[in-house]
Amino acid sequence: MKKFLITVFSSVSILFALLIYILLYTASGVGVLVSAANLLSPLTIHIQQSSGTVLGELMLEEISLTLPDDSQISLSQFGWRVSKLEPLRKRIAFDFIQLSDVVISQGRSKTETEAASEPAPLAIPKLPIAISITEFRLAKLALIRDSEHSSILEHASFQLSIEQNKFSWQQVNISSDQFTVQAERLLLMPHEPNPAQGEFTVSIRFPQQGTLSLGTKVSSQNNQIYLKTAINGLLDGEIEIQLFDILDELSWHLKSAELRVDDWPALKQSPLNTLNLTLDLEGTTSSVGGTVNLTGILESNDPFRLSSQIDLTPDLMQLKNGVLTLSTLDAQILLNGQIQPTPPHNLSFTANSEKISQLRIASEVVELRDIFLKLSGTPQQMTINFDSGLQIDKQQGQLSANGALTPHQLQLDSVHLTGAVGTIHANGSLELDPPHLIHARISTQNLQPQYFFPQYSGQIASQIEINGPLEAERRALEVTLQQLSGNLNQQPLKGTGRFFWRTGKWAVEGLQMTLGLNSIAVNLKNHPAWQGEWDLDVPKLEQLYPTVSGTLKSKGNISSHSNMPRVSATIHGNEISYETYSVGTIRGLIDLIPDESEQSDLSIQLHNLIATNNLSTPLDLNIHGVGTLGDHYIDIEAKQIDAHASFRLLGQLTSTLWRATTDRLEIAHPKFGEWTQKASSEIKIAKNQFSFSQLCLLQQDTNICLEGKRDAQDLLATLAAKHFPVEYLSPWIPDQIMVSGNVSSVMEVRQLENQPIDLDASLESDTLRIDFQSQALPPLHNLKTNGHVTLKNNRLQYSLALRLDAQQFTHLHGHMEDISLRNNSPVKVHIDSEIHDLSWLSAFEPLGARVAGTWKSNLRIEGTLNDPKLYGRARVDQLAYQLKDQGVSISDGQALLKASGNTLNYQINLGSKTGPLSLSGTSQLLGLGASKTNLSIVGKEFTLVDRIDQKVMVSPDLKLAISPKDIYLSGKLHIPKALYAPKELPQGAVSASPDIQTQERVLTASSPTPVRTDLDVSLGDNVVFDGFGLNTFLSGYLRIYGDLLQLTRASGQLNLVQGKYKAYGQDLTIERGQLYFSGKEINRPNISIRAVRQVENVKAGILANGPIQEPTLEIFSEPELPQTEALAYLILGRPLDQRNRDDGAILAAAVTSLGLNRSQLLAQQIAHRFGLDTIRVEGGETWQQTAVSAGKYLTPRLYLSYGIGLFEATQQILLRYQINRRLQFQGVGGDASGADLFYRNETESLNIDELINPNESNQKKTD
Known part of the structure; x- marks a missing residue:
């Protein structure tokens, strides 16, 4: 008890000592007014300045002391409220601190038995007292620095309980402008086997980026504490931390930490699309070690990866065996380095790589080899050493650089590039502090321009100096071309000049350049006023730029009068062409005089202007303007052989605005008719501003009107068309259909400052007619059309409805949530469509089939542009497909598509006049256009083909698997009924000579996708072949396997049943007929056929055995007769008549055509017997x-x-x-x-x- 009392009074003494210290510390020059003196009653102490201003108050209420029997002290409420935040010289400030229901009592000691049964506790001395604080509140904690308040906390409150060294925090709420901390309960028990448990959440708010939320679960086991944190918001991931020996020397293990950044706003300003960080670290209070892995995707969709080992101690921080992988550049960069945490922070950093490929200088691919980079020194003064081999277009070179880096300046003492593209020497400096002054000197020798500009070849020598600030607001670069010499495309080159550029201001001084026969001289600047002259004499444009040809001359000068320049120039050009554009002649005369008392003159003529892709007929364009600034006109006229357009502008120009009206506007074209303007339109052009009032073109009852304005902040434009003939759109409509009628449309485009473009458009018509190129398709008359599209805040909504004879024909509608189309931007597109007649698809069917059916869909696309997901349903009903020429007729079909993310489910049911066929399965979308599909094909007596000469009925039970690598078809195919009655041999029916050996081809990148099969094919009782004299039923079974596109094999047997063969006017009965397939190519079976003919008492026949390409054929008879006689009975149906030479010819033909064994000997015997020579x-x-x-x-x-x-x-x-x-x-x-x-x-x-x-x-x- 004595020990307890000493502890209690010590605690109270410390509390009041702390209170007195705070009062003395915060109240320099401040008086204290005590309003109550009884410590056992509510006590309020007012703190005020000597001037009488009250700064705050200290409150004590209901302090009680319990005797040793109960052993406790109770302080009901303690608080300190600040009335005015003027802490003067102090470092912190707050509104108030309040503790409620504080209870201090003696803790219960465990018995020796209890203590002995516990595992070894954490080494922390036990407190002999228990403390309970029902509520702790703190408001507006701020940090004071130089009389400025920096807020730390807005509010903090929690409940605290300490008993037997068990620390319990409950209802924790801490908040500020930047973060919040919340916890229902946190428990710390240093002397327990499980020393901690609970959960807490930390939310951090970033004003520009968003919110980061950390949800942490605390658990413990065997004196070790585990923290598992789930991260959401700006980052996405999970962190696991293990703490142990926390009271001796803190040891911890951070494992399986993974942070994913997919849509961090900060990334939008960086070259990254995504970023993933994985950590595995462990350490103590004095050291940290582990691995770091960083992966991501650059804005160019190129992946990268960085992995490294790190070691941190109080004396040294090390990066070991780091590997940076850039797959796009085919590079692996090895990183190593170290830095001392203590001043002067000596550091050393190296980077090595065997090669970096796929770098580009203009159009050339550059490869760096044996790369070495070293940084050494201190953060205040680092030396830089870089060395690398270089290869450009198989040309070898060497690149090296040496310099120094400080926090304020980058100094490059030497940069050398030798070999490859030439020789380049450079040195200079760059100030890292604003305004970022640069000073550089560059000299080149034997520089090969083709590596920078592929259209040029040659060698160039130059000396260039660059000076000036780079900061955007104060950028003022001066580039001096001290010398330029060499040759380009075998033409001598010389040049000198000086270039100056500052935001909004520039100058070209003393530019003199000659290239072959061409010369350019320019002295021109726009500050402090426009002034200068130029002289271009280019008789060979192709020498300046190889893809341009022709001649061009221009000479002129410019000088300023008040705020506007005077320009005088002439332009002459002949036979100028560039890619698909050409012009026969250009003539121009410009004399613009900024004086109201003098007339200006403008004349530009272009003759035979041709644009191959869009303007194949030559065009003449004339622009002519005359007048003063305050009163002038401009005529523009364009002519073709059968079309022309002309308009006149009447204008007035002031120092800040050009205002004009359209006095005349006429357009005539053989396809689009004649158009004239309805009324004058006013045009205004000023700095960062452009507008025009409504401009309307009329053609009979059709009019098109356009108006709009644009300034530095906003854009507004409106386009309206009334009764516009859709025939004018025929060049952009497929040839299979012809559309006629009129449409009316209104479109409005609006963009406010720094906002995305908004759009609202509508379309309607009740006179549309669609005719089809195929005469079999009836036209669609009186189509009524109604459509609407809106775009607002990057959200697109659309709808389109077509009605035919008061019945809805087609209906499409949906919306897209974000049209920014960044690779990682979220995509949300809804597509609802309904088409009540699909017969118009017949116009686009390549085989000329008739298509019918209805369509209805409710689909949406979500995800990102890089990884879209498809959801919803699409359905086709009453599907019909008829291809009469091929005997294909499908009716009563239904198709259903269900999409769920990357999975598509199909169910297709087709009908025929005899039986159904169904296809069902799924497709997995693998990205980049690849997919994996599995289909099941089941049917019963489905009519596949129904023609006079071909009829096929099938009952399949098949599996079809389609992947990016191959197509695999397997299962059973039963053919219960079929008829094949060809009239002529199909193309390719004659097989190659047996001398030609077939080998399996090796697939290359250009080979088609392999089609593998493993099919069990069985024939029913009603499969008939009737052609080329053979009429027979077929039966049997085949297993077909292998690659259909290369080598298809088969095993099994086909039987010829009740067969008859007609040859030479005679019918042969097939007593036995089999085709044996033994695993060889499907077109190389073995045959066994016995065909006979009964003539009175003689049965004559033919036996065919062996490979179908080279069968063994023999003639036999019962009873046995000579070969010629047996052949006569077989072919002629009677004995041989030596008097009838036609018999001999027919028999000889049979011998030759049938390819009988010993055919040459038989033919000679027949010829000799009939006395013939041939x-x-x-x-x-x-x-x-x-x-x-x-x-x-x-x-x-x-x-x-x-x-x-x-x-x-x-x-x-x-x-x-x-x-x-x-x-x-x-x-x-x-x-x-x-x-x-x-x-x-x-x-x-x-x-x-x-x-x-x-x-x-x-x-x-x-x-």
Whole structure:
């Protein structure tokens, strides 16, 4: 008890001693007035100056002392209120401090058993008393410096309880202009196993950037304290801190700290789009170590990354093994450095990199190699050493720099660039304090200009000096070109001159330059008054600028009279062209006299002006003006062969304003008709100001009106069109449609000072007509149109409605939240649309199909421009697609799209006359236009094609996966019914020679996306092939796999069922027919076919086995007969008749065309048996024209043959007689008859005697 009393009275003594100290400290020269003397009653002490002004008051209320039985002291309220913030020499000031319900009592000691059972506590001495403060309040705490108040806190309040060394803060609220701190409860228990717990929030407000919120959870375990802070607002991330041994030597670990900056306003003024910071640090009160990782995206969308290890001690701060990665520049920069925290703060910093690529000087790519940068010294005086190799367009060079850096100046003693682009030497200094004076001297030798300006080549030597301040408000640069020499594009170059530039003022003095035949001389300045002259003589413009050609001469002078200059100049140019622009001649005479008593004259003529992209017909432009400043006119006239425009301006010019009225305005064009102005319009032009009253153009009942104004702060413009013919817009309308009718529109554009542009536009029409290029599509008559667009505060709203015959045809509406279109700016676009008839899409269908259906959507786009997200639904109903020529007919279709961020869900149902087909699946949007799609395709007896010669019905169960790398189609495809009846061989049906070996191609960057397949294809009972003489049912199963675009393989078997083959007018029955696929290319199966013909008691047939490209063909018969007889039964249906030579020709043709084994021997046997010399098959332009012919030499010179068509009823007789070695006669009879005489000329000269007396010549020469 005695110990407790001593403690209590000591505490009270300290409290009153502190109070007396504060009074003495804050009240120098101030009197104290005590209004009450009883300490056990409310006590108020007034503090006032000797002048009587009351500065504040000190209040004590209800102080009580409890005897040792209860052992406590209670102070109900203690407060200090300041009436006037005049702390004189003091450093802090506040309105008031108040403590309420303060209770001091003796703390309870734990028993020895309790103490022994606890884990080792934190080493802090226990307090023998308990203190409870129900409320602590502090208002307007300020820092005083040089009689100025800097606010620290606006308000602070909390509850405090201390008992058994348990410190508890509750209802904590601290606020100021810049931040707030809030906590429900914070508990610190140094002698407990879990020494701390609670939560608190800190919000920091930045006036220009926004708010940063830190929400921290405090927890503890095993005498270690954990802080986990979630960061939101300007930064986004999370920090974890571990504290331990906090009362011995503070140790901590900051782990997994990540800060993300995606939309920090401060970034908008920097070259950064995003910034992410990740930390992993640990340390004590005397040292810190760990890693720092910084990643981000530059404004140019180029990523970068910085990672480094840091070590901090009281004596040294180190950056170790830092790596800065700039992927765009293909660079890795190694960083190392150190600095002493104590004065004079010696530092050393180095940066090394093997190379930095993709830098640019003008259009050339520059690569730095073996880069070394070193900074050493102190922050007050650093030396700079830089050295690097250099490569430009395979030219090698070296770049080095040495200098010094202080807080106030950058001094470069030498900068040397040798090799590569030439030799450059420079030195100078830059003041880092305003106005940022610069002084630099630059000299060049053998400088190659093509690296800066690609259109030039040559070598340049120069000496340049630059002086003046760089600060924007006081910028005044003086550039002296002391020497310029060398050659450009093989033309000699010389020049000198001086250039001066200051905000709003400039001067060119003594500029003399010659390049080849061209010369330029300029002396010109605009301060303190306009004065100077120029002389341009350029007979070869292409020498000055290679993309310009022609000649140009101009000479003139300018001088000031009062506030306005007098200008006299002449301009002459011929055959001037630049890119797609050209002009035949330019003539100009300017004599502007700022004197009311004298007339000025202006005349400019441009003849044969052509702009290839927009103005292919030559244009003549004439501008002529005459008069005084106060009364003048300007005529402007433009003429083409079939169009012209002219107008006259009547003007008055004062020292501050030019005012003019449009006296005449006429426009005539063969496509756009004739236009005239409705009334005069007034135009005003002054400094930073422009305006014109309503200017209206009329054409019958159509008028277009424009008016507006612009000054230094605001912009306002209005455009109104009434009954405007939309036919005038035909050059910008697709060729597939023709639009006619009239529209009316009003548009207003407004921009206030430093505000985004606002826009309001409307469009309406009730006379629109749309005709389609396709005659199958009916026109749309009497379309009623209504549209509206508004843009305000970067928020865009739009709507468009088309109505046809009182029915809504199309309806689009939506809004976009932000149109600033920065890469990281938020995007919020709503698209609501409704189209009640999609048949107009048929006009744009490339295959000429008919399209029908309705469309309705409710979509929105959110996210950023770099990473947009799509949400909402889109639906197509009553979808129909008909392509009659191809037999495609889809009806009763429905399509539904659901979008959720980067995921699109599809559901498409299609109908046909036999069965349905559905497609369902999802797409994942991967960014940069890439996506990943998975579709399921399921159908039952869906009619895919329905033509006379082709009918296909399918029942698919397929999976389709589409990715940026490939397309993969897998699953089952059943074909229950199909008919294929081709009339001619499809293109590409003839396969390549078996001598040509196919190899798999290696995909390159230009190869199409691979299409991989793994399909199980099965044929139903009603699949028919009927063409080229073959009529058969097909059945079987195939597995098709591989790349469709390169090498498709197959395994399985197809069967020919109930097949018949018609050849040479005969029908063969296919008893057995199989196609075997064994994993090779799909067009290389093996076949096994047995086709027979029954003639009375003889069955003749053909066997085909082996690869389809080279099958083994054999003729057989039952009973067994000679090959020629068996072939006769197979082809002719009867035994061979030696008297009928047509039989021999047909059999020989069969042998040749079928490619039977031993075909040459069979053909010889047939020919010999019939006494023929030749039998052969001759092809025509088509397979139907194939014919067989048999011939015989009647004499050594006379040959006769007879041919018949194999597939068409044609016949032909040919007679050929060899008159002599060079001359031959040939006659043909049949469907087409004629005769020809052929002459063959070899190396010998023509002998006329042979033509006249062939018999005599034949006696000399053997034919």
